[in-house]
Amino acid sequence: MKALDIKTHLEEKYAYISGGMDKKGYPLITFPYSAPIERLNADEIKKIITYLASIASSVNVDPKFSFIIDMRGRTWEVGKSIFKALQESFPYKIEHIYIVKPENFWEKHKISIGMSKYTQLEHTIESVESLTRDIDRNQLTNDLNGTFQYNHQNWLEFRLKLEAFVLYSKETLQRYESNYNELNLSDQSSNVRTAQDAIESHMTIFKDKLSRITIDTLINEGKSLLNMLRTSMASTNPEQQQQQDSNGSKANQHTFVFDYFDEARKITIVMDNLRSAKDRCYLLWHQKKVRLEQNLQLRLFEQDCDKLCNWIGESRLIILRRYTDIGNSCLEAMQHLAEHEQFTKTCLGNEAVIRRTQNVGERLVSSGHYGTNAIKTQMNRLNEEWKSLTILLENRTKILTASLQFHQKADEYLIQVPAWKHLCSLTDDIIAIQNIDQLECLLQQHYRLSDNISKIYADICSDGKAIIDSVAPPQTSDDQLDFRSSARHILEIVQEILSNHRLLDFKWNQRRTYLQQRKSLLTFEYDVQEIFDWLERHGDVFLQKNVSIGRSLHRAKALLKTHSNFESVLENTKTNAEKLIAAADELYREQHEQKQMSSSSSPTIMDDILDLELTQAKSKIYELAHNLDKRMQEFDEKVQKRRH
Template sequence: MPSLPFVFWNRGSLKLEGAARRSDEVREQGFTAVIDMRGATWSTVKPILKVLQEHFPGSVHIAYIIKPDNFWQKQRTSLGSHKYKFETNMISVEALSKIIDTTQLTSDLEGTLHYDHSQWIDVRLALEDFVWQAADLLDRLDDLQEDLSRSDFADDVAGAKHSIDLHADMKKKIMKAPVEDIDLIGQKLLQRLSGDANSGYDSGYSGRDSEASSVVANPDLQASVPQILQNLEAIHTSQQHLLQLWHHKKLKLDQCFQLRLFEQDCEKVFATMFDWICHNRDVFLMNYVEIGHSYKLAKELQEEHNHFTMSSMNVYVNINRILTVASRLIESSHYAAQHIRTVASRLDRTWKEFAAGLDERTAVLALSVLFHHKAEQVITKLFLFSYLDMF
């Protein structure tokens, strides 16, 4: 029959031995359990059978119970009366090797399988500790990823600056995560499972070579190697993904800060321009349709308007600077490019409408000055001609 993993009872310890990874066909046959009743009592065996029946995670095919020399017929009858999902048979140590491959039996059962339960527990505890630490670290990295995934962009310049500072602290948390420490633990555990003498592990056993070979030959422990590698890969992948998310959000936060600065500048320009217009509105509107009834008055209005226009150039300088910033932000693929384009267009349109009024007023006053200047020249000449005709 094919070699099956088995459980055996030996001096009060329940132990699980594993053969190599089984094929699906062998896997379906389930486990062969061997319970060593020598030196034990029936009251000790019954709980083990109950555990195998109710709590053992795998499928048990058959349970062989090694009987002591003075095993009573009554106890054997009692055993047969129990109804288990698996078959139970009493057997002697000598007959056991005829049913189970001796390579799957320990020396206590006259087999050749090297197995040290203390060493197995020690390695298993190290494995469980690594898995726990790796899982805990992955949970912490997942929490950091959740924090980085939030789209919590501030609504003002101060808030945007604060978000950038908090994001810098997040980078420190990512880099402080004990990824390298867990990686070192995992690598040492892999070396230990591979029997590498350079693993730095010292069990205290004098027969170190036999221990190493036992670990390497133990399929249950070797089956944990892919899990260790998977955890190490998951941790490094998670950290790299976190760093990518961090850099991506850093770009977004920088863009948010630039956006809030842009909006703040736009608000200042709008406020400055509107305050300036409101302050000069009365004068501007009062004289807007006034073109002067003489050259002197037209010239005075023109000079006042030119002064007004020059004053407005200070506003235009700020507007032009903001529009330049807006173009640069849009070209840099800013996440709020459409919003920036809308605000910039509104600012540009408002200024152009105002500038068009100034240009129109400039042209009208220029024509008025020219007209009155020519008119006064004509009147002067006519007056001179009239004066000469009198003589």
Template sequence: MVEMRDGCPKAEDILHVLRDRVALLPGTRDRSGRAVIIFPARENTTPINPDYTRNILIYLHAVTADDYKDRGFTIIIDMRKGTTWNNVKPILKSIQEHFPAEVHAVLIIKPDKFWEKHKTSVSSGKYKFDIQMISVEGLTRYVDSSQLTRDLGGSLFYDHDEWLETRMELERLIWQTIDVMHNFESFREEMKNGEMPIDVATAERATAAHVVLKKKILGAPIERIQHDVERVQQRISGSNDGDDNYNPSNVQVTTNPDLAAALPHLASLVNSLRTSKDEIFVQWEARRQKLDHCYQLKLFEQDADKMFDWIRSHYALSTQRLLEIGDSEQSTSMLLTEHLDFITAANVGFFHTNFNFLNTIDNTEVNVSHVTTVAKRLREIGNYGKVQIENVAMHLDEEWRRFKQINEQRSRLLDLALSFHRKSHIYLSNTPSWLHSITMDNGRRMSQYSGDELEAAIAEHERFGEMFLQTYAEAIGDGRSLTQILKTLAGDAVGQNNAYKHVVDLIQQITRAHKELHSQWQAKKLRLHSRLALIAFETDTHRVLQWLEEHGDAYLNKNTAIGECDVQQMSVVVEELRRRIEAFSARVEARRDLLNKSVLFHTHYSEIMEWYGRMEVKSSQYDFVSTNVQEGERRKEEWMIESDATAQAYATTMGEGNQLIRALEQQAKMMNIDNCDTVAVIERLISDIEQRHAKLADRWPHQRRSLQLGVKFAAFIKDCKQIIQQLKNWREDMVALVKSNNFAERAEHILPYQDDNTTQVKNAVTGVKNNAAELLQIFITDFWKYDFNKFYSKALRDNESTLVNAEGILATDVIITSLQQLTDCQREVMQVAQETHHRIEQCMQFNRARAMAAVAIQKMQYEETKLLHMNTIPTSLEEALAAQAAHKQFQHSVESISRTTSAFLNKTDQLISNGGVDVHSVDDLNEEVLNRWRRLVGVTEERNKLIKAGVVCYKTLHQGVSFFVLLHIMKFL
């Protein structure tokens, strides 16, 4: 069999047959316009190999102009020069069985021998085409002489060697063009299916390979092919322009229509080649841009990874030495200097773990800013990995903030430790001298002080006490702050930290020293004040004794008589004195009660005004919302308690004020005095309380609303975080599920759960979005429309609440950000869910296709077994015809399997085109079914050939017997 390429035979594969001039296609057309194939006369009587005849017939049909193929062919067989019937019979058989087009007539030029003429005329009736025995002169009835070659008595010039060379050159150009187009197609597939690089090195290699691919595209020999096409065109048309002269004869050459018919096709191939080159250049440029974006992305990721590594290593170094604060002022000062050098170096270069400079490079913060700037530029130019770039940039910025934050913490810690060590050193080092200065004065010297000197000593002692108390307070305050920070940073392991233990020891030393120093200072203070009090007592006693001596004794000595009195008059005087005393006592009691009420009212007035002041200061806290639900509930409960206590205190104080006013009015009536000014003062104080309370009460609805919103806000944030985490967990579960080994087998079982999970996720996210919309409607006063995907912040901030979180970010912005994060996470997860659902459906379809394949294979096996039972050799024409009829019935059954197989193949082609399935598995399944189908078709065809051969054999046997009987009769006649 002739070798075929892309369904077309090649001249070079049957070159020996063509050179042997077995059959010719000189471009002849009969009078009806049909193409003519000529089998020239051969002096060699050896029969031609049937394969050669079949191959050359197929080839000549293929190279005939397409416009003439449908018209049919006329074939001329020249039996002169000794060509026998044995040479012609294989040709006719090949035409009968293998020629792919209609044969209108076979014109056999009469042989020279009579017996050959007779055999030809006798055997010609069994072919499906018309066979005419004619002479050379009779050819002109069918073919014009101008279309016949010279050896057939015509005038058509035909050089077979020239035709063969031209045909070889033409095919070479066609196949060369097709090869280039195949190369272009492979380049296109290579660019289409090429995987994206995974790092900078592979990106550089991919870019270099892409540049090499461009050179290959540019190296396509299109211009040379075009030049060769023009040269072949001149050669076929018979033009002698140029240096090449293919026609050695001076005879006018007629253009071969079959050769000329290939020229438009060749020109079309060249044009297609140019178009393909332009298209592939467009694809190459698109791929180049994508590779360039990928290279920039990987370079960005590489720089970011280097920054991550540097930041993390130095962050770990900072974390490792975070709690190293030294055990003295000198060591702490050294650590602080090293740390400041480290921070400076972090902004100008990299460090080794011992903080020695290795080399100075670009500013690290500038490098971070540069990476961030590059990320922004890549997003602006539309890099396909802009989401990944944005995430990396945000992560890098976060890591850098963490690094700066821990260094700032260490700076504050070392500053505080240095201050504590300095102040503790001052206090402990001065404690002995302070103790000495306190205890150096003895009682004898103190008794010699005058009152003025003691007052000066007391003042000096007080100043000294304030001095060392201030020093103690500063040292202890720094120490306690330092221990609190160490507890916060070290956590539960703070007890194992040597720095913390040393600070605690220093605090205990300072406390012990301060107790002793303060007790000594207090004792000296007591002595000084006791001595001053003794001097004052002695002075007062001296003055009393002096008054008694000067006035008391003289008065007693002067008044010694006892006098006389009237008892009745004395009783009246005594009664009047008693009444006056009782009235005075009543006024004193009323005065005492009034003063008590005044003291109580003024005390509560001061307390409630102070309380109102604290509430006003605290009112600003209600503009902050927490993301913790428990904290929000606690703040709400605390506010309720405070508001109830405020209302109760207000009622009590107002009652006390009113009682005080009534008592003042009673006093005015009792004593006949004017208390209007005092009452006005009390009323003004009551008015102050009412105003402050009204102002505070006006804030209560806002505060209550803020606290309620805070609880709802915290619950929303909690729900968002929980759903986002659940979405992430579900995404990980889906990825693991798809990668599992038994995913395909469990697909049909998994699908309901997958759909149920998808519905639950959608419902949960929709519920959170509805809660967010309701919450935003409460936050934003005049809000009338909200779109989850398009949110215009400026328009909202004109109407929104001023509630912020602990970081000072508006609560509405936090809600929008959380909602956007939830929406982005939902979009990503739902995309994974959609892909998983698609994969599940693909697996289910693959399982169905596998079931269809099993059914088809089972049917094929059944039919093949059935065919084996029918596989008998007929022994007569009747048996052969019966077997032929049974085989036709069997072929109808095979055709039904063909439809099943076609449906299966269409199903698998659809699976492959939709994607998401293992192409190799589908191909293996296809191959298994096709192998079975080919086997069944093969054995069916073999059986068909056998039956046909049997029928032909028995028919020929019957005809041969009749023919030999006829010959036998003719012999006797």
């Protein structure tokens, strides 16, 4: 029940609770003689006393009340309604009822007899003067000859303001509580749009709800009520004011000297609750704002990561569509490599975007973001996707680079095959060579040609193997890539080069064989001619000059010694001649074996030339050997004849 509900009855001052107490410390509720109580029915009286008692009941757990019923100028019939209401309808305990006896004798008698019916009500009938036996004079209002200052109009004004303050405060607290519960509702979003909507909705809560709840007016009202409790709500009585000021000075400057029912504490609690509710809501609103902003940051970061991962996936598909195409020629390989390098440059140009996104994730994590685990997951995912793309780009670059190098060297090899074939053929110029030094120089050139061809061939084989090893499905992809066509193309080129290389090797060996045969034959001829020349320049000359046998023993011994020395020198020449004669068969055998090794299964013009050369060489070797043997025998006979 509120004062506003019974405002009319309270204004008439049918009863009041001043704040005074009896000597036992129980609050006093007074029915003054001046109020026309006969106008009220029992229910209205019940409402008044119940309301007045409720004011003090909030202070005590088990409240008791004492009543002063001023019967002066009243009849028993009028007072009876009050006693009946107290006995039948008062919700609290009644300690004592002080009845101020009326001035009329018969009315006093009626009260004495009538009160015998209300056995539950402990009462005494007293004069105004005798009230001070049980109630101190300073606890009685001036209408009862007391000094307790009480202004009913001020009290009613205070009660109306207080209850309005409490009512509006409760409504405000309920609004704060409702907003607090609404703010506590989870509205985490799973995408950017809903996250933005959640922030806008959250800002709307502040704009349309929180910002429209104001407690300033209520706080000011509470302060006004406290101020009313600090100052007298009645006309100042010097004696009571001095006592109240004395009591107040014993506490502190905030003591509420007219607060008889602990209203100041209640008002302060309400004000504190208002401030706390506001701070609590504003704090939660700010915390949720931060969380919603972090949620938007997370969704934006996830969106950026998704876009980048999708772009990486699309780039991977573009690479994989042509991953097995390594080019069927040097030109195609060069074009593919140029296109891939441009594509790689474009892809790597986005590395800065990847790094910026990673840096954003790192900043979010370092800021203590609530979604740290989700952010790290996205960062790891983006890092792995980017790493797989860069590996794929590098592998593709290696494959195309190897393909280009392979085709370049293969083309270089095949382009030079005709020239190499010519260099390995038996040309007229080398057939006519009769100089050993020239043949030796040609052999050295021929070996250098072999080294050059072999190096290029080895490089091609190495590049071919490298590209075969490279054209394999990338480990970072689950796609099944078919490189059989590319591998088959590489193998076809290798087979073509191998075929040409075998032919070149065969022709090179033929030319080498011919040059070695020519060199061996010329060397043999030169050595035989050396012996012939020695016999002619030294042997025959010696025999022609030394025809005498000596006319004296001394001269004969000298000639014999000279002849013996000549025979020693001749013996060495004979040994060399015998070696050459013995080497003739070996030389022919070697040339025949070389000819067989360098011969093809299908005879060619070069084979015919080699056969002819071999036949001629055989005849010449045997002819030289025969002539040498014959010449040495003839010379040896001359020498032996000279000795004898």
